[in-house]
Amino acid sequence: MxxxxxxxxxxxxxxxxxxxxxxxxxxxxxxxxxxxxxxxxxxxxxxxxxxxxxxxxxxxxxxxxxxxxxxxxxxxxxxxxxxxxxxxxxxxxxxxxxxxxYRRHVVVHAASSAEGGKAALLIGDSGAGKSTLSALLAYREGWRHLGDEFALLDLHAPLLHPFPRPISLKNASISTMEARAPTDRFGPVLEGTVKGTIRHLLPPAAAIDAMQTPAEIALVVAPHFRENAAPAWRPMTRTETYVRLAASSTNQALMGEAGFEAVWRCLAHAPAFDIIYGSSDDALELFETLWRKVTA
Amino acid sequence: MTPPAILHRALAAPESMRGLSADDWNALIRVGRAERLLGTVAARAAPLWEALPEGALTCLAEERDLTRGDHLAAGWEINRAALALKNVGCPVILMKGSAYLHTGLAAAEGRRIGDLDILVPRAALPAVEAALLAHGWIQAKENAYDDHYYRTWMHELPPMVHKERGGVIDVHHTILPLTARLKPDAGALIESRVAVADGLFVLGPAEMLLHSAAHVAYDGEFEGGTRNLWDIHCLASDFARIEGFWDGLAAAAEQHQLRTPLSRALRLARRLYGTDVPETLAGRMDIVDRLALRKLHGRDRFGHQGAKLSDRLLYIRGHWLRMPPLMLAQHLARKALRRKAQAQPV
Structure with a gap:
């Protein structure tokens, strides 16, 4: 061959x-x-x-x-x-x-999810729970999954573009989702990777069908998972959010003024919160509270 | 037609892009990215933008925007270096991409510009280095062997990087390594300088082309040759309009011992891009040309260069020209060990 x-x-x-x-x-x-x-x-x-x-x-x-x-x-x-x-x-x-x-949008290492044309951006370091939270939103709450690895910020309007590749579940979150998503949406179990065990979860078909449709950014959340922590949240300033977004973007700085403008436009449009949680139920509840707050 | 030939033709005859199939475009995009020439393709495609397929335009527009950003950043690095070196009291001569950009030459159109290359008199090196250190640049190489390699054998200081902006500056005092067999006249290169904006200089036209030719044919193993030859093509086409340019170029080539590399670069540019070159200067194809052409046509439709014997020969030749045999053996052994130690898990 x-x-x-x-x-x-x-x-x-x-x-x-x-x-x-x-x-x-x-x-x-x-x-x-x-x-x-x-x-x-x-x-x-x-x-x-x-x-x-x-x-x-x-x-x-x-x-x-x-x-x-x-x-x-x-x-x-x-x-x-x-x-x-x-x-x-x-x-x-x-x-x-x-x-x-890729330079057509600002690429941020973040998860994103939408409901009714409005979207939430979930930022945070690896292991903070972005993938799990976005998977829960998709399979438990019926949200439109936009992506768990990269969020794409529009260069001209406060919009998030979907990049809904299969959700990359790691270690404990695999069993969390196996209980909640249909078996035929999972890929093979991949053991012995640098991140431990990985199993892919295919987003709901509707999310893939709608992957050319952007959503208006309405909320930015920085989730932090801490074992047994009591659920808590605090608002983030625009400056803090900018620094976090800029640090988790792969191309914002390289795109110069256009990159800065795109990030700032999104921040100006969507309030940002830091949340701490100890269980997926707490995480979803906090998230729902904040979502109602900003979309009311 | 080899995949690289699609790129060569797109650059030399942009109209050819009207007739490309999807497979051709996929190959052109891969090879163009690998050669860092897709931005130049995008610039050349500007007049026929409306006629090109959507998938190609997406990739070209992205590269065009990237190049614009590059040029903005390169312009700012030039501005900052000019400020830092204002009071050193020696001429500061821009070279390569930055020179083309600052002079507004066609070679800069769509060209990616990375490091800032400057040439200063060798006697001024300590003062230039001190001024850059005082203005926020720091040593980029922490390895003692690399530092020794540059300072003892090379034609430039070890690269310095700006601690806030991350821009890299290469400070040269001549255009070929000190260990190389050919010895260009650094003093005469500096004498040839032409004043441009911001108190800076660029090399005279003949010397600018000679420097580019030395890069193509001497300094290395034709790595990035496709782009270097495009530079040669643009410079030669621009400067040919200057009265008596070719005679001056031939004389300068003799003076700097660069007649052979110049002829080779002109021959290869003519082969790839159809550059108009006087027959007396071009001379005849030889075995090195043939090896080089194999390499220049060696990428597959995914932009990958197979490790061919002819490429290994060129690699050895490139180093052979740079340094004496014993030094070469020691250097390559050291590099091989380091490569082995640096491989990382994904």
């Missing part, structure tokens, strides 16, 4: 499109299974980013196979991944393209 005929899959997620490719058939099969609800072509056949999972050396195609990423925007020297984690590798490759290459 020559390189031009490797298994591949074109994939549209929100405003971005990817061409994924690997000589390892199982990697692309897994992508096709997980991304079954996503469009497999672009309007004119031209895609934004190529992400290839290639053998780390020609020998590694056949003997103790492992792979590395080749993308439009390249990762640093990285250790090879086992083929079983190949799909995760492609996911990381797509994330890297968004983080490093």
């Amino acid at each position: 020559i390189a031009d005929h490797w298994p591949s899959r074109t994939l549209r997620i929100g405003p971005a499109s990817f061409h994924l490719r690997s000589p390892f058939r199982r990697v692309i099969d897994e992508v096709n299974a997980l991304y079954r609800d996503y469009p497999a072509a672009t309007n004119d056949g031209i895609y934004d980013y190529a992400v290839n999972a290639v053998p780390s050396s020609p020998l590694r195609r056949w003997i103790k196979p492992n792979l590395r990423l080749e993308c439009d925007f390249e990762p640093f020297d990285t250790l090879p991944l086992p083929v079983e984690l190949g799909m995760l590798g492609l996911e990381m490759g797509m994330n890297l393209q968004m983080a490093v290459g």
Whole structure:
């Protein structure tokens, strides 16, 4: 099989499109299974980013196979991944393209979710509970999932654009969601990653169908999970929120004035709160309280 | 047609972009990104913008905006460096991208501009370094070997980075490594300078083109050659309008021992972009040209350069030209060990 005929899959997620490719058939099969609800072509056949999972050396195609990423925007020297984690590798490759290459919106490392045309932005460090909270909103409260990894801020209006790739659940939150979402929306259990165990949860089909429709930003929440903590919230100033958003954006500074304006416009439009919670029920309740407050 | 040839043709003859298929566009976007030339493609595509497919426009517009940001930042770095070096009392000569931008040359259109490269007299290096340190730049390399490598053998100080803005400045005192076999006349390069805005200078036209040619054909292994040759094409096409330019260029090339690299760069630019070059200056293709052309056409439709034997030969040649054999062996061993130590888990 020559390189031009490797298994591949074109994939549209929100405003971005990817061409994924690997000589390892199982990697692309897994992508096709997980991304079954996503469009497999672009309007004119031209895609934004190529992400290839290639053998780390020609020998590694056949003997103790492992792979590395080749993308439009390249990762640093990285250790090879086992083929079983190949799909995760492609996911990381797509994330890297968004983080490093994408410039059509301000990209913020955040989750986002919408209800009735209005959206909440969930910011915070890895492990703060963004993915879990957005998954709960989608599967328990019936919100429209916009994304759990990157939120896309419009450059001209206070809008969030969906980037609803499969939700990346980690460790304990996997079982939390397994109890609440249909079994057929889950990907395979991926063990032994740098973040521990990962399992993808496909957003509800309606969220994928509506992924070209932006929503007006109405609330910014910075969730903090602390074991057994009593639920609490406090408002954040615009300055504090700006600093947090800017620090969690991959491209805001690089986009100069347009990036600054986009972030500031969103802050000026949506009040921001810091919340602390110890259980998912507390988190949802706090969130609902704040949502009623800002959308009343 | 190789995927890189689609890029070469898009740059030299932008009208060719009207007829590209989706596969062609996908290859052009990949190769253009890999060569850091997609912004230049976007600038060249401006007159036929309306005729291009939506998917291509999205990628080109993104790159065009990126380049605008680059130029704004590069302009500010130039402004800040001019201020920092105002009182050092030596001429400060902008080079490469910053020079093209500050002079308004066609080579700057859509070009990504990264580090700020300047040339100053060697005797002024301590004062220039001190002034930059006093104005917020700090040493970017903390490794003692790297520091030694630059100061002892290279044609530039170790790169410095501004502690607030993150902009990198490379301070050169000549245009080829000190260890290289060819010895350009640094004093004459500085003498050739032409005043531009903000009390700064750029190299004279012939010297500017020679510097670019030295980059293509001598300093390295034709890495980034597609872009360097596009610079050559733009500079040669611009400067050819100056009366007596080619004669002056030939004389300057002799003076700086750069006749061979110049001819090679002009030949390759002519092959890739159809640059109009006097036959006497271009000379004849040789084996190095052929290896270089293989490399320049070596990317696949995903923009990836396979590790071919011809590329290894060029890599070795590039280092061979830079330094004597024993030093080369030691240097490559050190780099190989470091690469191994730096690989990270994803």
